[in-house]
Amino acid sequence: MCKKLILTLGFCTLIGSQVFASAKVQEQCEAKGGSFIYAGGECIEFYKADGDTEGALNILIHGSWPEGTNTLARYTPFADNIAMATDVITVAVALPGYSKSSSNKLKPLIKGGKTPLASTKEYVKFIEELVTALKNKYDASVVTYVGHSAGAMMGATMSGMNPDLIQNIALVGGRYDVHAITKEKNLISAVDVLNNISKDMKITLVYGTKDSISQPKVTTDFNALLIKKGFSPKLVEVKGGEHVDLDMSDESVKAITEMVENSKQKLKK
Numbered sequence: 001m002c003k004k005l006i007l008t009l010g011f012c013t014l015i016g017s018q019v020f021a022s023a024k025v026q027e028q029c030e031a032k033g034g035s036f037i038y039a040g041g042e043c044i045e046f047y048k049a050d051g052d053t054e055g056a057l058n059i060l061i062h063g064s065w066p067e068g069t070n071t072l073a074r075y076t077p078f079a080d081n082i083a084m085a086t087d088v089i090t091v092a093v094a095l096p097g098y099s100k101s102s103s104n105k106l107k108p109l110i111k112g113g114k115t116p117l118a119s120t121k122e123y124v125k126f127i128e129e130l131v132t133a134l135k136n137k138y139d140a141s142v143v144t145y146v147g148h149s150a151g152a153m154m155g156a157t158m159s160g161m162n163p164d165l166i167q168n169i170a171l172v173g174g175r176y177d178v179h180a181i182t183k184e185k186n187l188i189s190a191v192d193v194l195n196n197i198s199k200d201m202k203i204t205l206v207y208g209t210k211d212s213i214s215q216p217k218v219t220t221d222f223n224a225l226l227i228k229k230g231f232s233p234k235l236v237e238v239k240g241g242e243h244v245d246l247d248m249s250d251e252s253v254k255a256i257t258e259m260v261e262n263s264k265q266k267l268k269k
Contacts (some may be wrong), residue, residue, distance in 0.1 A: 025104060027117035039133040040126035041105040046093040047076045048135075048230035049083035055267050058082055058090040058260060060247075062111040063149025063173075064118075065098060072099040078248050082146070085253060086260040089138055093130065095151075095264075109150045119157070119178035119187040127154045128162050135165070142263045144168040144244060146256055148247040149214065153189060159201060160193025168263055170256045172206040172247040173214040176222040190222070194229055203233040204259050206252045208241025234259075 009117035022041055029036050029043035037044050041188075060079055062071045068226050069166035075092035083090035094101040097108025106126055109117050117123050143166040153176025160170055176190040177182065190197075203226065219235070226233045236255045238246060246252065 013032075018179065025102070030136060031082060034093040036100075036191065037130075037137065039130040039200075043104075043128065044094050044096070044104040044130060045072060045100040046091050047072050047079055049076075049079040049090045051083045051090065051266055052087060053086070053267070055140060056086075056088040056142045056144070056260070056264060057138045058086065058088050058144045058146060059134055060090065061127070061145065061147040061151030062092075062094040062095065062098070063147075063151050067097050067108040067110050068167075070099050071095070074245075080214070081248075081253060082256060082260075085257040086264075088144075088260055091134055091138075093134075096126075105112050109225050115184060115207060116150075116153075116178055116182065118153045119189050121186075121188055124154050124157045124161060124188060128158050128165065131158070131165055142167045142267060144170070144256070144260050144263065146170045146172070147170045147174065148241065148248060149174060150157045156190035157188055157193060159198070160196040163196055163198040163201070166201065168259050170204040170205075170247075170252070170259065171207065172252055173208065173211055173219075173220055175214055176225075180182075191225070194225070197231070199230060200260055202263065203231060204236060204255050205233050206236045206238060206246065206249075206255060206260045208238045208243055208246045208249070210240055211243045211246065213243040245256075 029038040039197040042181040058169045071094045079090045081091040096106040097103035145166045156171055156176050178187045178189040205219050205223050207216045223235045224234050236247045236251055238251045241249055
């Protein structure tokens, strides 16, 4: 009896400490001001490019980079470009361990790791919480998610785990079947939750013909699978496009802009 009581008290103390630590991180994050947002135990730095369309929001999610990379330095001009093209608030985020974002609970999405972190339920759940926090912050009813590489992988999976969270998704140079590249268990990707994804969500798939990291067949096969499942994705080819900055290509920007413009028409009705 005493042992059970001690174990229970110890467990409660541990949980209490975790809750206190999370509250402390949130408090410190909120004190940093408007360019940081708290989500999933992390204090995330972001850049906001302004737009005048009410109720809409674009969110840009990068992929894997060497730990500590200032991803916002690369994505700030991209956010400005998308915001100008769509007249919609566009937010570029730095994932844990990049720019000035924390890495309290999650490791950076560094390349070459043993486990593809973008396919862990913990990371996908974090992305869901981050998108939710941004959606609430900007009071958006129409959210366009633009993910590159690992960002595309997580976004596709997230859309099956929470089908009502986003309305548009642009997946650029991603992977959608983690089981094709590793036999490690307890991982998840889009093919595992495909039947849960909303048929109302607009999907754009972008691939580069010279992408050696996410080869064209990865995207074209996923496109075929989506069509077989009753979706109507838009497939965009970037001739000569390589993996790095594929999301920033002219073809990608045009496709993203068209998708956002179509959703803006619905806001006016």
